[in-house]
Amino acid sequence: MSTLEHKYAEGDATKPVLLLLHGTGGGPDDLLGLARELSPGSATLAPAGPVSEFGAARWFRRLAEGVFDHADVVKRAGELADFVEWARQEYGLGDRRLVAVGFSNGANIAAAVTLLRPEVLKEAALFSGMSPVPQPPEFDLSGSRVFLSNGEQDPMAPLPSTEEYIRLLEERHADVTIHRQPGGHQITLDGVRAAREWLAR
Template sequence: MNAQVDMTSDANAYHHYAKPAEPGAPLVFAFHGTGGDERQLSGLVSQILPRAGIVAPRGDVSEHGAARFFRRNGEGVYDMPDLAARTQKMIGFVRAHRAANPGAKVYGIGYSNGANILASTIFAAPGLFDRAVLMHPLIPFEPAPQPELSKVDVLITAGRRDPICPAPLTERLERWLLGQGAKVEMLWHEGGHEMREAEIVATAHFLSV
């Protein structure tokens, strides 16, 4: 009885948008960027995978009114204890929704701050996701080794001139994931932090094959 109460609490830990999956379709978690909300990526997911279930949480940290998934002390300077605590909260949220969709493949897609919380979640609990799309991630720290990432497929998309997510840090993340045995695809465009059509096309292919 208590376990069921806890599971229900975890499933509602965030204000979120949810759409049920059709039989045999995957469940996709969508994580918005700073200042976005639960609708930012849900339309994209519906376009790419119209039969998929969607769970899109809204970040519960406010930065001058902009929703985020964890605190930071400056651009690219994360509040690491807060990130660790909120990663555990997200793990509980994802686990609860996975449990409600037994047998479904589970994918994650995140943009910017959403990519960062998704990355932090797969670093800590890689078994939660079969595939993850990290769009413009910024991981300014060295994660702990995680051999279970060998079971996860990852697509990273990024801009060569992104002033928020410098290319060398993105390349370091790619190398680290490969070093853990993850299957990694990388897509670059020549722009900055904006999401471009090539990323959407690559994401559609990555999540549909």
């Protein structure tokens, strides 16, 4: 299969594999520092967003700021899920625990995969993410866990859209942990601390 450009680094087999999903304009190395804070010694699987927006790497197309191309979200979420399945085979990950860690656009694509391909992605720690697709299928997500850290003053991931994603998860029986910080579109130390505690549970 055609696969996503990516970097893989092996780690402690007793710790979760972290699927690192960068924000707009980022790349596979962006979240390595965050990964070390969340789970030191974990293996990391860090793909690059396949969509170019004026040269900036993204995970899916958007029609305007905050307006997603929902058909493309669904398509790209499928590609990312297929990539994760391929990587499990390629790197001999077997049934090791895998947790997505995403920021901004990376959080949004991970959010889409949790709703659309829950058999592939059951756990995600999402920073500055929001609702990715308007009417996802009615899958039972009772085995899924999602951590969300969002800024109360975030113009790029407004809280009403984040609340919509939380509603979609909770209606489908996912386990949702919510962290709020007073600022904007960023990863905060408090958010990292809360995510680390969530990950260790």
